[in-house]
Amino acid sequence: MSQTWATSHGLDLHLDRSLTRVRAGLESAVREAIRSGRLGPGVRLPSSRVMAADLHVARNTVAEVYTQLVAEGWLTSRHGSGTFVADRPEPAPGIRQRTHDTPPPLVHDLRAGRPDLSAFPRSAWAASYRRALSTAPGSTLGYTDPRGLPELRTALADYLARARGVRAHPDRVVICSGFAQGLDNLAHALHTVGAGAIAVEAYSHQRYRAIVTAAGLRTGAVPVDEHGADIRALTGCAHLSDSGAALLTPAHQFPTGAVLSPERRRSAVAWAHRTGAVLVEDDYDGEFRYDRHPVGALQGLAPDHVAYAGTASKSLAPGLRLGWLVVPDRLLDRVIGVREASGQLVSALDQLALADLISSGGYDHQIRRGRLRYRWRRDALSATIAGHAPQVRVDGVAAGLHAVLRLPSGTEERDVVAAAARRHLSVEGLAGYADPAGLGDRRQPPALVVGYGTPADHAFTAALARLVAALEDCQRRRQGARALTRAC
Ligand SMILES: Cc1ncc(COP(=O)(O)O)c(C=O)c1O
Missing domain, CATH: 3.40.640.10 (Type I PLP-dependent aspartate aminotransferase-like (Major domain))
Incomplete structure (x- = not known):
């Protein structure tokens, strides 16, 4: 792969500043530059810091755009050396439309199990x-x-x-x-x-x-x-x-x-x-x-x-x-x-x-840093749920790298998981951890197991926003179904 350098000055991005959603605008501008061939395979993109400074947008926004486009296959990221245009970017939509049985790429991960590797x-x-x-x-x-x-x-x-x-x-x-x-x-x-x-x-x-x-x-x-x-x-x-x-x-x-x-x-x-x-x-x-x-x-x-x-x-x-x-x-x-x-x-x-x-003493230091980081994330998760999805209850003690979100009755775990996947977010239901042979009548009500350790800091808020949006999708659908039942 030839590696050419593109500084943000040389990078010709058609960024529509009238768009209220800067992130979406930047995402499509980079996609368009790749699709049209102005950014060829192997071209190195400016660092998120440089691009953010040049375009006068938040650095997190650029980092999130890069994460999204890496997950979609337009870009590749090599640790320590930067972000590059991928060799074979995804064919442009319209040339090969995604079919219904192709799951959307999962970009944000709120599954339990991993710490923040960054x-x-x-x-x-x-x-x-x-x-x-x-x-x-x-x-x-x-x-x-x-x-x-x-x-x-x-x-x-x-x-x-x-x-x-x-x-x-x-x-x-x-x-x-x-x-x-x-x-x-x-x-x-x-x-x-x-x-x-x-x-x-x-x-x-x-x-x-x-x-x-x-x-x-x-x-x-x-x-x-x-x-x-x-x-x-x-x-x-x-x-x-x-x-x-x-x-x-x-x-x-x-x-x-x-x-x-x-x-x-x-x-x-x-x-x-x-x-x-x-x-x-x-x-x-x-x-x-x-x-x-x-x-x-x-x-x-x-x-x-x-x-x-x-x-x-x-x-x-x-x-x-x-x-x-x-x-x-x-x-x-x-x-x-x-x-x-x-x-x-x-x-x-x-x-x-x-x-x-x-x-x-380095291990103790790492534990102390982890406690601060994950405590902050857990608090952010609780505050976000309380503010935007009050029908959901955050459960489990304030500990570890995951929390259980108890869903309102009538909500199916799999519906929320599917709504999240449509928003490129990976999250799991509690039922997946049940021993099918051993529950009898002790099955727990529907819930999600949300791991707040996995996303890197810059992607955490975006992951939470997608989680809330998925919960809202399901809430709206339930309310719609109820209204329909009443009308009948
Ligand atoms: C319940 C539980 N125990 C232990 C572990 C650690 O497993 P390992 O040390 O094999 O990575 C995990 C990690 O996800 C876990 O969820």
């Missing part, structure tokens, strides 16, 4: 990585302890004790490739000690139910309400009470956003104590609590009965694939055995970099 601390990580690389003895680059390097296990044991109240000795910390692999290790270990089944929250990731099933465990569903997993089911239901384990998200139930009540925490530990079961604590976003101090980990109450699992997927980035377990003594050898048998090791340099980031 907030990854690149400089701090690079500095930690460089220090790790320059000081690591050669032996760390060989095959290492299947639990991970002592440097990271020690740093994590200290950090988890301080930040999450976890009782961890470095010997019982196991570094794994994200929570998913840690869960796989625990499930296989539980299987080898004779656990036949694991109780899983009735609303949870299908992915994790699949992981434990693949390890040979049956699953049973624990109902979930506003106090978190209903632990009474573990003692009261015959098919759950003899499960050898339960997988819980006590600090922030995923996806409903409830916190496991103190009484239920005690009941869960008592059940594990009485039956010898293991509680697997998925503490995926425990550090992110905004209305008060984070609730400490359940593991702190009963280290012999709880296998604690944490991850860097929310605090740093899921692509690092770094997670950790704190394993009760009785399962430790089994977990190590599972890792040895399948040759699972985590990159030594990544481990050393994370150990350095934690001990240099």
